[in-house]
Amino acid sequence: MQIYLPIAEVSVNAFLLLGLGGLVGILSGMFGVGGGFLLTPLLFFIGIPPAVAVATQANQIVASSLSGVMAHFQRRTVDLKMGFVLLAGGLVGSALGVRVFTMLQKIGQVELMVSLCYVVFLGIIGGLMFIESWRAIRRSRKPGARPAPRKHHSWVHGLPFKMRFRQSQLYISAIPVLLIGAAVGVLAAIMGVGGGFIMVPAMIYILGMPTKVVIGTSLFQIIFVAGFTTLMHATSTQTVDAVLALLLLLGGVIGAQVGTRIGMRMKAEQLRILLAIMVLVVCFKLALDLVLTPNEIYSLTTGAAH
C-alpha cells in the first residue's frame, strides 16, 4: 500500500515503514539504543530526503523509547537520578546541535557530516565494545574464572561535585555525566539519533554502570532529548513528517516491547557483543558509501527553504 508523505513529498510503501519501525523497535528494546543509527540510513535508502529522515526519526525515537522505558520501569532498572543529570547536559547539547544542523543544511553538507559522524563514532564505539565484550565472553567461558572486576577506579572518579547514584551503585562526579549528556545531545540533533549507541557504551565504560541499569536509564533520557530535538526541528527546519513518524512508531513501539523481553533473557556480554557487531556493520556500509564512486555525483536541492 503506497502512502504519500506530506512533508517528505514522496510516496512510499506503508508496510515497509511499519516493518522498518518494528525491526528498529526490537533493537531499541534489546540494547537501549534508539535505533536511529540504523533507521536513518535506511530511510535515506528508500528515498526520504535526509533532512526529513533525521527530524522525523527523532519523533519516532520518543515513542519507542517510552515504550521501552516503561517495560524497564516495571523491572526497576532505571536510574532516575542519573537520567536527569544526563538530561540536563543533553538538552543543552541538543539545542546546539539543531543550530549546527540548520547551518549545515544551508551549505549543503548535511549528508556528509551525518555520514562522517556515523562512520567515526560507530567505528570507534563498535570497535571498542567488540573487543571488550569478546574478552568478557572468553573469560566467562573459562571454567572457574570470575567476572571481571567492575568497579575499577579511573580518572572519572577523581573529579569534584560527587553525587551518589543509588540505583547504579555509584558515587561519582556529576561533570562527566553532564558532558556525556551534552555530547550525545549534539549528535542526537545532527544525526537524528537518540544517541543511545554512544550513551550506552559511555555509561558502561566511562561511568562504570551495570549494563542492566544502563539500558533503562539511557532510554529514559533519550525520550527527553529526542522529544526536544523533535520540537526544535519542527520549529526551525519544518522537516518533521507526521505521517512518516506515525508509521514508524507504530512498528517501533511494538518492536520495543518484544525487544525488551528478548533482552531480559540474554547475558550482558552477549548483548554487548551483538550491539557491537551491528554498529560495526552499519559503520562499514556507510564508510563504503563515502569512499566508493557514487552512481550520480550530482544532487538536487529544491527551493530555498530546504
Place this chain on the structure above:
Amino acid sequence: MIRGLLFLLLALGAPALAQTDPAPVTAQPEDVPETAQGEDARQMAPVQDTAEPQAEVTPESQDGDAPLPDEPAAAPAETDTETDTGSQGEADPQPEPAPEDDPKPEADPEPTAPEQAVGGLSQNRVSITAGFDGSEIFVFGAVMREAPVPTEAGPLDVVITVEGPTLPVVVRRKERVLGIWVNTESANIDEAPSFYAVATTGPLDQILTETERLRHRIGVDKTVRTIGARAQVEDPQSFIDAVVRIRENDALYTRQDDTVDLRQDTLFSTEIVLPANLVEGDYRTRMFLVRDRQVVNVTEQVITVRKDGLERLIYTTAHERPLLYGILSLLVALFAGWAASEAFRFLRR
C-alpha cells in the same frame, strides 16, 4: 483576463508617467493631456479592445493564450501590447503611438488564425491525498477551422507540453577529497520546472525548428535554463544536464515522441502520466498546432495540483504553526509508546 491586464497596465502606467515625466520640460506639454487623465486611459483602452476581438474570437475554448492574430508573431499578443505600453511609458508618449497601435492589429491580413486549437483535460484538478500514487491525465483537443484544410501547407502536427511549477534548484557536485566524496561545486538553476512532459505526433526535433522550440520553450533542453550560474561554475551545462538526467530518472521529465493521436487532422489526444512525487502548484498544459516546422496556434489549460484532506492539514500546520505541530507530534509519539507498553502488560496477564 487579458483585457483586465491591459487596463491594469495602463492604469499603472499613467500615474507613473505623471510622476516621472514632469522633469523633462519639453515632454510636458504633450504628456500631460495624454497620460494624466483617466479619460485618456479609457481612450486608449478601446484601442486595445480592437486588438482584443481577435484574441477573443475563440475564447469559448478557454481563457489561456488566446489564438493569435498571425502565425509568425505567434508570441503572445499579451506581451506584444505589454511592450508597447512599456515603450510608451519610457519614450515621450505622443498622441501618435496610440493610433499607431490601431492599424497594427487591423493590419493583420487574416482575420484570425486559419487553424485554432481547442483543448480540454480529463481533470483540471489533481488532489494529493494520503493514498496518492500518481495520476494519469487525458489531454485532448480539436482543430477549429474557418476554411477547409490547407492543402499547400505541410502536414499538421501537434505538440503537447505539461509544465510543473518552476522552483529554483541548487545542484551540487561531489568530488573526491582526501579519498571521500564531498559536495564541492554548486550551481543555482533558476529555471527548471518541477515536472515537464512533452508529447508529440512525431520526432520533436523534426517537426519544429530550433528557434520555434526556443521561442515557445518546447522541450526540456529549452526549458531548463540558468541565468546566474554562468559566473559561479565553469561548466554550467553539466549542471543543467544533471538536473535533466536526475529528473528523467525520477520520471519527472518525460519526452514521448509519437504519442499524440491525431485523427483526420482534427482531433488529437494523449495521456500524460503524473508521478507520485509531485510538487503542489499549477501545471501549465499547452497544445501547439504545428505546420511547416512553425507553431501555427497554441491553446493553454491548467491542471491544479494540491495536497488535500489530511495531507493538506499536516502540511499547513507544519509550516504555519510549527510549535503546535511539534507538540502534537510529540504527544502522538508519547501516547503510542505508552499505549503499546500498556497493551503488552495487559497481554501478559
